[in-house]
Amino acid sequence: MALGHLLQGGIIRLLGRLPPEEAHRMAMFLLRIVRNMRLLRGVTPDQDDPILAVRLWERDFQSPLGLAAGFDKNAEDVEALLGLGFSFIEVGTVTPRPQSGHARPRLFRLPAEKALINRMGFNNVGLAKVVHRLVERQQRQAQKRKQWGWVGANLGCNSDSQEAIADYVKGVRALAPLVDYLVLNVSSPNTHGLRKMQCRDVLLTLINRIKEEISILNINLKIKIPLLIKISPDLNSHELLDIAEVALTSGLDGLVATNTTIARPLDRCARARGGLSGRPLFPASTAVLADMYNLTQGKVPLIGVGGVLSGADALAKIKAGASLVQVYTAMIYEGPGVVRRIKLELAHLLRSYGYRTVSEAVGTGVKAPCS
Numbered sequence: 320m321a322l323g324h325l326l327q328g329g330i331i332r333l334l335g336r337l338p339p340e341e342a343h344r345m346a347m348f349l350l351r352i353v354r355n356m357r358l359l360r361g362v363t364p365d366q367d368d369p370i371l372a373v374r375l376w377e378r379d380f381q382s383p384l385g386l387a388a389g390f391d392k393n394a395e396d397v398e399a400l401l402g403l404g405f406s407f408i409e410v411g412t413v414t415p416r417p418q419s420g421h422a423r424p425r426l427f428r429l430p431a432e433k434a435l436i437n438r439m440g441f442n443n444v445g446l447a448k449v450v451h452r453l454v455e456r457q458q459r460q461a462q463k464r465k466q467w468g469w470v471g472a473n474l475g476c477n478s479d480s481q482e483a484i485a486d487y488v489k490g491v492r493a494l495a496p497l498v499d500y501l502v503l504n505v506s507s508p509n510t511h512g513l514r515k516m517q518c519r520d521v522l523l524t525l526i527n528r529i530k531e532e533i534s535i536l537n538i539n540l541k542i543k544i545p546l547l548i549k550i551s552p553d554l555n556s557h558e559l560l561d562i563a564e565v566a567l568t569s570g571l572d573g574l575v576a577t578n579t580t581i582a583r584p585l586d587r588c589a590r591a592r593g594g595l596s597g598r599p600l601f602p603a604s605t606a607v608l609a610d611m612y613n614l615t616q617g618k619v620p621l622i623g624v625g626g627v628l629s630g631a632d633a634l635a636k637i638k639a640g641a642s643l644v645q646v647y648t649a650m651i652y653e654g655p656g657v658v659r660r661i662k663l664e665l666a667h668l669l670r671s672y673g674y675r676t677v678s679e680a681v682g683t684g685v686k687a688p689c690s
């Protein structure tokens with residue numbers, strides 16, 4: 320265990336010296352090697368502490384902790400990442416056609432703040448390749464007795480698309496049969512005009528169109544596929560109210576709060592253009608989460624994401640209304656050991672506050688839900 324920690328610390332330090340995108344690629348390569356070795360030895364992920372179990376959308380999550388979108392954009396490492404102990408991972412953002420994203424450098428570390436700024440711009444291999452990988456995964460799963468974890472797909476539109484809604488429809492058609500939930504990403508700050516899709520009328524049109532598509536697809540699916548929208552932390556109170564109303568009236572299955580921010584809450588973060596993630600994002604994203612819980616009267620399931628680095632952060636998201644919690648930046652600064660640590664800390668905190676389940680804690684930090 321101590322040797323494992325030392326080794327992990329050494330690897331993180333080494334990766335920290337590489338340019339961020341190369342470090343990510345190298346980390347994924349190492350992860351795949353470790354995963355294959357564990358598979359050869361027949362090692363499966365640990366069973367989580369039962370206090371962490373969450374039941375949502377007719378699915379049992381072993382813990383509320385998942386991996387946020389953007390880490391495995393192309394569904395290359397689903398098994399390896401689930402093997403780290405996440406109860407779910409969100410692949411994507413996937414766009415119909417492949418695209419290379421913005422010019423490099425486009426990912427910047429702010430180690431003192433445990434933050435990142437990225438302007439990746441939906442670099443991804445496109446729907447066809449992601450579908451191919453997920454079909455292969457489904458075939459492998461069919462041969463196994465037990466399934467570990469759930470997989471969501473985060474969908475976007477191509478940056479040069481003239482028909483944004485049609486792009487989301489393509490993503491839904493292709494991926495709904497292959498994943499456990501779908502997220503429409505309308506909040507990345509790095510695709511010009513995308514965040515305008517969060518406006519009431521556009522959002523309603525988008526959701527209604529996608530719901531139509533899903534109701535056709537659901538006929539052939541074993542269980543209903545949940546549809547979520549991922550929102551920005553930079554919305555004002557009117558926009559939040561509009562989204563809450565749309566979520567309630569359109570029968571949306573959930574919201575992911577939040578994406579990265581274009582705000583720069585700390586002076587030292589002001590250097591690069593793009594979306595800020597990690598510790599400085601925590602207050603704004605948690606405030607939006609709590610507002611959404613309040614405005615939807617706790618009726619719309621929420622995934623809390625933004626600046627979670629510890630079990631206490633995860634509990635704060637849950638108390639602000641999250642049924643599930645995701646991380647991204649924590650993986651860059653703390654390494655894969657953060658998954659186990661957050662879960663251990665969260666289980667300990669839930670017990671020490673007298674909660675018997677995660678669901679008991681959901682929304683308990685939000686004052687009076689509006690009715």
Ligand SMILES: Cc1cc2nc3c(=O)[nH]c(=O)nc-3n(C[C@H](O)[C@H](O)[C@H](O)COP(=O)(O)O)c2cc1C
Binds near residue numbers: 473504624646
């Ligand atoms: C390098 C990078 C790439 C990202 N790519 C995506 C993406 O493709 N789609 C998306 O919805 N969110 C993306 N995100 C946002 C994360 O999913 C998450 O919402 C955000 O980073 C806040 O969580 P964190 O503070 O734990 O990192 C990305 C974040 C980073 C740092």
